[in-house]
Amino acid sequence: MEKAAAKARIEELSALLKENSRRYYVDNAPTMSDYEFDTLMHELEALEAEWPEFRAADSPTQRVGSDLQKGFVQRPHRYPMLSLANTYSISEVEEFAARAEKTLETGFSYCCELKFDGTAICLTYRNGKLYRALTRGDGVRGDDVTANARRITNLPQTLHGDYPQEFEIRGEVLMPFEAFDALNRERIDAEEAPFANPRNAASGSLKLLDGDEVARRGLVCTLYHIPAQSGLDFASHDEALKAAASWGLPVSEERRLVHSIGGIKEYIDYWDSHRRLLPYATDGIVIKINEMEYQRTLGYTAKVPRWAVAYKFKAEQALTPILSIDYQVGRTGAVTPVANLQPVYLSGTVVKRATLVNADQMEALDIHEGDWVYVEKGGEIIPKITAVEPSKRKAGATRPPFPELCPDCGTLLVREEDEAKWFCPNGDGCPMQIKGRLLHFMGRKAMNILAGDATVDQFYNLGLARTPADLYDLTLSQLLSLEGWKEKSARRFKASLDASRDVPFDRVLFALGIRFVGETTAREIAEHFGSIEAVAAASREELLAVPDVGEVIADSILTWFSDDRHRIEIERLRADGLRFAMGVRAAGLSNALEGKTIVVSGVFSISRDAIKELITRHGGKNSGSVSGKTSFLLAGENPGPEKIKKCEELGVPVLGEQQFRELLPETEADHAPAQASLFDDEPTLF
Numbered sequence: 001m002e003k004a005a006a007k008a009r010i011e012e013l014s015a016l017l018k019e020n021s022r023r024y025y026v027d028n029a030p031t032m033s034d035y036e037f038d039t040l041m042h043e044l045e046a047l048e049a050e051w052p053e054f055r056a057a058d059s060p061t062q063r064v065g066s067d068l069q070k071g072f073v074q075r076p077h078r079y080p081m082l083s084l085a086n087t088y089s090i091s092e093v094e095e096f097a098a099r100a101e102k103t104l105e106t107g108f109s110y111c112c113e114l115k116f117d118g119t120a121i122c123l124t125y126r127n128g129k130l131y132r133a134l135t136r137g138d139g140v141r142g143d144d145v146t147a148n149a150r151r152i153t154n155l156p157q158t159l160h161g162d163y164p165q166e167f168e169i170r171g172e173v174l175m176p177f178e179a180f181d182a183l184n185r186e187r188i189d190a191e192e193a194p195f196a197n198p199r200n201a202a203s204g205s206l207k208l209l210d211g212d213e214v215a216r217r218g219l220v221c222t223l224y225h226i227p228a229q230s231g232l233d234f235a236s237h238d239e240a241l242k243a244a245a246s247w248g249l250p251v252s253e254e255r256r257l258v259h260s261i262g263g264i265k266e267y268i269d270y271w272d273s274h275r276r277l278l279p280y281a282t283d284g285i286v287i288k289i290n291e292m293e294y295q296r297t298l299g300y301t302a303k304v305p306r307w308a309v310a311y312k313f314k315a316e317q318a319l320t321p322i323l324s325i326d327y328q329v330g331r332t333g334a335v336t337p338v339a340n341l342q343p344v345y346l347s348g349t350v351v352k353r354a355t356l357v358n359a360d361q362m363e364a365l366d367i368h369e370g371d372w373v374y375v376e377k378g379g380e381i382i383p384k385i386t387a388v389e390p391s392k393r394k395a396g397a398t399r400p401p402f403p404e405l406c407p408d409c410g411t412l413l414v415r416e417e418d419e420a421k422w423f424c425p426n427g428d429g430c431p432m433q434i435k436g437r438l439l440h441f442m443g444r445k446a447m448n449i450l451a452g453d454a455t456v457d458q459f460y461n462l463g464l465a466r467t468p469a470d471l472y473d474l475t476l477s478q479l480l481s482l483e484g485w486k487e488k489s490a491r492r493f494k495a496s497l498d499a500s501r502d503v504p505f506d507r508v509l510f511a512l513g514i515r516f517v518g519e520t521t522a523r524e525i526a527e528h529f530g531s532i533e534a535v536a537a538a539s540r541e542e543l544l545a546v547p548d549v550g551e552v553i554a555d556s557i558l559t560w561f562s563d564d565r566h567r568i569e570i571e572r573l574r575a576d577g578l579r580f581a582m583g584v585r586a587a588g589l590s591n592a593l594e595g596k597t598i599v600v601s602g603v604f605s606i607s608r609d610a611i612k613e614l615i616t617r618h619g620g621k622n623s624g625s626v627s628g629k630t631s632f633l634l635a636g637e638n639p640g641p642e643k644i645k646k647c648e649e650l651g652v653p654v655l656g657e658q659q660f661r662e663l664l665p666e667t668e669a670d671h672a673p674a675q676a677s678l679f680d681d682e683p684t685l686f
């Protein structure tokens with residue numbers, strides 16, 4: 001490459017990488033895949049090696065990405081928090097091992113570990129107590145997230161055993177897939193943008209200002225590094241981690257000591273296929289020289305240790321053509337483009353549809369009609385299109401125009417200045433929005449009324465229901481006169497409407513579908529104000545006083561209650577017997593599980609929430625993790641392997657769903673909140 005071209009490309013790559021680093025670390029919303037990012041970084045490294053005169057002091061190759069954020073106190077790291085050299089190529093791992101063997105001669109080992117895909121954390125323990133937790137920040141200073149780290153369930157506040165008076169230990173904060181899926185489902189219900197992956201969800205959650213919400217999000221931590229400079233006298237990395245485990249700290253247990261490149265490759269091969277069984281995300285393997293003495297010999301570059309390398313797995317991808325694009329109108333009128341794909345097998349499931357998020361994302365991906373696209377699923381519940389394969393583009397293909405009119409009702413779409421999405425403003429007349437609101441109201445986490453898409457279509461098309469209150473006016477004979485309805489289905493539907501009268505106020509508030517008021521926010525507002533009258537009468541300032549309610553949510557609530565039609569609807573629902581004030585929760589069914597602490601894992605004949613509710617209504621307590629206090633693990637299909645392993649270690653009994661139901665009084669055992677659909681038409685987007 002010519003000198004001028006090299007200079008221009010170095011500048012271009014630096015700008016691109018800096019921008020994406022900010023999106024990754026600060027916004028928790030990367031727009032580039034890890035693989036693309038790493039490939040561009042490697043290109044920049046190679047160019048700078050060839051043209052060192054063009055390497056800027058602040059080049060992304062010279063510093064770690066920064067997660068520093070406003071609103072947190074920043075503190076210096078005692079020892080810089082570095083990154084790891086990474087590669088996607090086995091031959092580069094071989095080169096790393098060959099270099100080590102040449103420099104170190106004999107008598108050393110490699111410690112192979114999982115590369116956890118979360119957000120890095122640096123903990124200080126002082127006198128056996130968790131004293132401080134810092135994020136990586138820019139590697140030199142980190143954000144102080146101590147209060148939030150204290151809410152991470154598996155992180156001990158107090159150590160035991162023979163721990164040093166003060167030391168630092170580093171690791172990764174992770175959001176397990178199960179917690180991630182639950183969080184994203186809530187966010188989608190509340191029409192909030194879902195997190196792209198568990199890593200973004202973990203780092204976003206660690207930076208929340210509300211500790212209770214942090215605790216609720218189910219973060220876990222795994223620790224993998226005690227800085228050698230800390231003066232602790234360990235002969236090897238493995239011994240340091242063993243000691244940390246003996247003080248009660250969660251260290252990565254999957255690590256293995258091996259003595260040759262052959263051992264490294266075996267470890268890589270094993271985890272390349274088995275990592276899918278882990279309950280959290282990993283994106284590769286880290287290979288570390290185990291002996292501290294040899295780590296010192298090899299030392300550090302400005303950015304990474306020379307004694308370690310990360311081998312990264314490529315995210316599983318599938319390449320498939322777009323058959324067509326649908327523009328879906330949500331209950332708030334937001335229009336989401338969704339690609340219909342030629343069905344393709346990916347990480348255990350067949351993917352037929354993938355979100356294109358919004359018009360900006362379609363433009364950023366440069367989507368053309370009929371393009372072949374790469375689809376990834378790495379832990380996400382909604383498959384994502386990460387890139388287009390330009391070599392497969394048909395000559396003359398054009399960009400699909402984003403519709404100007406609502407695909408459902410034909411109204412001109414609008415886009416507010418700070419909105420990423422186009423909206424159909426015809427909230428009252430747009431069938432998709434009306435049906436979307438009904439479906440949201442009836443949803444499992446809202447009023448749990450047994451009906452899905454097809455039933456709502458039927459009610460809407462026959463003019464039987466436009467608002468939730470209309471549902472309560474439907475009579476048995478009306479239902480029986482409808483096509484496809486039988487006595488049994490009509491009675492079950494009416495019974496689920498009856499049961500919805502016991503749904504607590506916080507879920508009723510969520511069911512109303514006020515924009516941005518998700519399940520958690522609804523619970524906080526309900527608990528704070530106690531009744532719908534108090535919420536309706538609250539001023540902006542009073543609403544802002546609720547934790548987690550910011551200006552956008554407060555304004556949305558004010559707008560919702562300022563609409564007289566909404567107030568009339570509330571009065572109708574009140575007359576139907578719904579709960580509009582906090583009060584006693586659903587009545588208990590028995591004391592059969594009193595004193596029992598139960599961990600639930602896997603898939604059951606009813607939803608997991610319903611199982612948990614059954615436990616509490618029979619006097620038991622739910623817990624998220626297996627410990628010595630667990631009475632038993634209630635395991636459905638495919639329970640978490642880690643949980644089963646822990647039960648084996650601690651001798652905790654494991655019960656199946658049938659055995660569990662046998663513990664409950666016979667007549668009550670099928671009082672579980674109903675979940676199965678009347679028909680097989682539960683709403684499913686993907």
Ligand code: IVH
Nearest residue numbers: 082083084113114115116120224225286305
């Ligand atoms: S060791 C001085 N071990 O990956 C080296 N890092 O891409 C300290 N990571 O910044 C890091 N799993 O946040 C180490 N087993 C592991 C890891 C690991 C994940 C993260 C860490 C690091 C990043 C580099």
